């Protein structure tokens with residue numbers, strides 16, 4: 484199963500940004516992690532170039548989408564740097580839909596945070612629209628379907644502890660309540 488995540492950052496803002504989908508190094512923790520189901524959907528996309536590079540396997544053994552070296556940096560295998568778009572946008576994984584919001588696992592709780600490096604978050608984090616969106620997320624994460632999704636896929640929770648100064652915690656969801 485998967486869940487539909489409402490989008491906070493308008494698409495036109497994302498299309499102009501030069502941050503997402505690009506990473507400092509090939510094994511960056513900012514690459515999206517995917518569930519088995521998401522990996523299977525991506526690998527069925529039949530992207531022949533990627534199959535040639537990765538022998539048909541675009542997800543590594545830790546469930547992260549592989550990154551490729553390009554223009555002195557790295558980028559997600561599915562990123563098209565010419566158009567600044569995702570080649571699997573309709574099927575992009577949960578983590579990509581959720582960003583700039585982040586999911587972490589802290590002992591007995593899932594922690595929902597936001598990445599302050601996103602330029603749109605920097606512009607809006609003190610606005611009412613941001614507070615309303617966080618309220619909407621809280622409601623979404625209180626739904627049984629969302630609990631079930633998180634419980635089934637705890638591997639999606641990342642570890643961003645080394646980036647604590649870039650991250651603002653929003654709310655947590657006790658695992659016992661799931």
Ligand code: SF4
Nearest residue numbers: 504559561562569579
């Ligand atoms: S799957 Fe698409 S949205 Fe996600 S990181 Fe890769 S290019 Fe970006």
